[in-house]
Amino acid sequence: MQGGAGGNGVVSFRREAHVPRGGPDGGDGGRGGDVVLVCDPSRRDLATMRIARHFKAGRGGHGSGARRQGARGDDLEILVPPGTSADGVDGSTYDLVEPGQRAIVAPGGIGGHGNKRFATSTRQAPRFAESGLPGEEGWIELRLRLLADVGLVGLPNAGKSSLLARLTNARPKVANYPFTTLDPVLGTISGDDRQLILADIPGLIEGAAAGAGLGHEFLAHIERCRVLVHLVELAPPEGSPSPLEAYETVRAELSAHGSGLAELPELVLLSKLDLVPAEVAAERRRGFEASLPSEPREARGRDEAREPRGRESLGVIAASSATGAGIEALVRALFSAVPAEP
């Protein structure tokens, strides 16, 4: 990123037929343009940034005679999706969330002064002017965090992508092996009067918060979600961790990641309901409810302050993405858990 250079000031003297010995009249250079990030809701990713990597704003015009100031350099606007955060060349961080929000990440240089500015009573004919300053220059780092209402978390193969496909118009890749999902995928559920955006992220394994597997950078994507749906396989394959162990592993990673992830309201979704007999599912569900730490939302008084550490439990639902059982209850729970106003 490079802000435009400021234009140079100029040395010039007034020359007019009826004005003998005209004084200095060199104008100032114009300011260089800024490199500006602009939040554009129609963008979804930072793909354009992968193609073009060097960005330079316009240079300021040079000053000219008759005290004319140089033109200001053109700003270079880069459109980025909501959820982008950037470190400017001076090291400050910007979060672009609201449509139309702007962040000057590389300011243009200021224009040089023309000789008119340097005239004093003892130096009436300065024969010098300043050059414009170069614009600020440097690399900036852009990061995109998805802006989703609901984040799907769970061990690899828990059925997150299948659920996203069942609930939304998204068609993520689904397969019977861990780490099928390599990049976060978004999908939208439409309700009567509003929509919810769901984010499916790659499966989390032990140590994910510290960088194991694919987890680390993806955990950052769900920091801004308002609710987490934590998928746990009702009947994990032979030799895999039990549902409760699986649950605790993912919880530990959410806590280790920090940034408030562990405090988000959480709905536990016991997945692949079709694979177990109904009695077994009901039994495991009860077991889960009993072992969850905090009381359900309804039990708490309206004005009661939220405990700073405890998370809010939105209960336990068993469902099948294959047959659709339990899916309606899940959708209802999600719409009631996510407040309509952002």
Ligand SMILES: Nc1nc2c(ncn2[C@@H]2O[C@H](COP(=O)(O)OP(=O)(O)OP(=O)(O)O)[C@@H](O)[C@H]2O)c(=O)[nH]1
């Ligand atoms: N029978 C049954 N199988 C399911 C259900 N949901 C998911 N599966 C299967 O479980 C396997 C894993 O599903 P995915 O949706 O890819 O799991 P994931 O959690 O996205 O996995 P990663 O992306 O690897 O973390 C696939 O073979 C799915 O077909 C379900 O409700 N019932």
Ligand SMILES: [Mg+2]
């Ligand atoms: Mg997946």
